[in-house]
Amino acid sequence: MRLRTSLAAAFGLLAAILAGGPASAGQTKIAVAANFTDAANEIATAFKAKTGHEAVLSFGSSGQLYTQITQAAPFEIFLSADAARPKKAVEEGFAVAESRFTYAIGKLVLWSKDGALVTGEATLKDGKFAKLAIADPKAAPYGAAAIETMQALGVHDQIQPKLVQGSSITQTYQFIDTGNAELGFVALAQVVGQDAGSRWLVPQELYAPIKQDAVLLKTGAENEAAGAFLAFLKSPEALAIIERYGYAHGDQS
Amino acid sequence: MGALAPEIWVAVRLTIELAALTTLLLLVLGTPLAWWLARSGAWWKELVAAVVALPLVLPPTVLGFYLLVALGPSGPGGLIAGFWGERTLAFTFEGLVIGSVLYSMPFVVQPIRNAFEAVGERPLEVAATLRASPARAFWTVAVPLARPGFLTAAVLGFAHTVGEFGVVLMIGGNIPGETKVLSVAIYDYVELMQWREANILAGGMVVFALTVILAMTMIERRMARPGA
Structure with a gap:
């Protein structure tokens, strides 16, 4: 009987969990x-x-x-x-x-799901987007690094009105992944596994490590x-x- | 209080605007819905009522998640935003209004429905025998009799929108003057350990909530008094 076997397996698993692993x-x-x-x-x-x-x-x-x-x-x-x-x-x-x-x-990366949007710092200077997502710069270091980067490139004031903030870097990624923001600054670690989209690995000299x-x-x-x-x-x-x-x-x- | 940062007042004002607009929309949309729920014989009306009541039970993250997708470029929100050249309704005041209307709907529809049900058939039948048209009977008989329900609905809808947090956090993007409402501002202050600001705002919310609940009780008392 299938059912009985799976029940037995379930109880076995439960017992194993309750008993814990090695002492x-x-x-x-x-x-x-x-x-x-x-x-x-x-x-x-x-x-x-x-x-x-x-x-x-x-x-x-x-x-x-x-x-x-x-x-x-x-x-x-x-x-x-x-x-x-x-x-x-x-x-x-x-x-x-x-x-x-x-x-x-950590490494900061400018990332978009759109395969053609992010080409490099020119993307920031041209400003052809409606919303750019960053993490809250006061609470999340990747957000602070994003601000530093934009300031170093002299584009911060022009992009400021287009910024949206995620409460953490995960939420920032969500905003971009759902397409609500066309692009944003996230951690390289978050996009390292995917080939889709376009990205620019921000040079280390633009922000403090x-x-x-x-x-x-x-x-x-x-x-x-x-x-x-x-x-x-x-x-x-x-x-x-x-x-x-x-x-x-x-x-x- | 003079030392409070101007950004706090921006958040206070934004929150009041959001709650007021949401309440107004909900009264307009919720009244016909509540009327229908109170009087229809359709077998599927309880299903509609259950859908309206969903936000009572669902965590705000569920609504926030669906909204984030629905408001975005691949959902209906993106389509609407396209009319004025935007890509998404997320991160906008309008987006928050949509979210709040859905989230606070049960708090407005339910009291109005209860009030309409309490009015019952009889006064309307009497109005009909006096040759009042259904529309006239609705406005001059049903609505005045259901007044306590409307008051309760407005107070609850307003208060619940002020207290909204999870949905706003998920679709707002924390933009001062646009989507950074009080609850999110408090969250920020706590996260940054600015206890003083957090304390002032949180204390204000407690006073507000207490006032609302007391006001509700007073309304109900007064309305329950015969002859009122």
Whole structure:
């Protein structure tokens, strides 16, 4: 009987979940900046395969996550999209000072679903579009980098009225992906897997490097799984994933 | 209060404009709908009522997601926006009005429908025997008798639009003076840890909500009094 077999399988699975994995396996809760979503998911899978520990990921803009951390959110690790907030977390006593390091350096890309729209900085100067999406520059480092880039090219004031802001870089991507904004500044990591559309990798000299820092929060100081995750994040295996998603890593800068 | 940034007042004004326009549209659109729901014998009318009531149950993200697609260049919104040379209705005040009308609809239609149902057949039959045309009976009998329902509907529709957040966040694009309403401004302040501004605005919202609820209770009391 098919039904009986699948029922048995379901109960078996349930039992396995309830019993947990290997006895030593733990769990750690991680706050992850939205731009790192795909890479973090893959790293968490690899982490689980290697150590048996489970990384539970929560995504949001760095600003939103940091506010939650200051209000005693149960996160044990903070993977920010900037260097400033992990530093602040240490200064304000939420994080373990010596644990802070740069896990990735983000790349900014101007991206459109329209295969012909984005050709380079000329696209910004010509301004032949109605809406350009960026992430909220106050809360999301990729938004700040987008503003810096436009200022460096001297096109910021002319584009300003056409800007729309996503509350995180994920939402910014959504605005462009649904076609509501013709183009926008997103993280290279978000579009690295797709061939469609057109893009311009913004040259690094136009914006300050987006150093993305990780830090161990005091809530996770005693958790073995949290320490293991940070160690894993520096391993060649994780670095390969990080690079594949379009980031440079700490030692390359 | 003088030290408050002008952008806060822009958000306050925008929110009031959005809520007022939405309420007005909802009263215009919702009244015939509520009338039909109250009096029709069609078997599928409860299905229509259920569709109207959907935003009560659905998370705003569902509506926000559908709207983002529908307002965009590949949906009807993009078609409409094309008339004045735009590509999308998202990120516009008009887009927010459309979203708010859908989102607040049950709060307006339901009280009006209840009020019409409470009026019942009898007064209208009496009006008919006095040779009032159906239209005249509607305006001079049904609407005045249903007045408490209209008041409740207007207050609730307005208040609920002011309190809207998820839909606006998803289709608004956070443009000051265009789509950055109060709830989104509060979200921003919290995210940036500007507690002072967040506190002032959030406190204002609490006072507003309390006033609305009290006003509602008063309206209902007064209307329930015989002879009112």
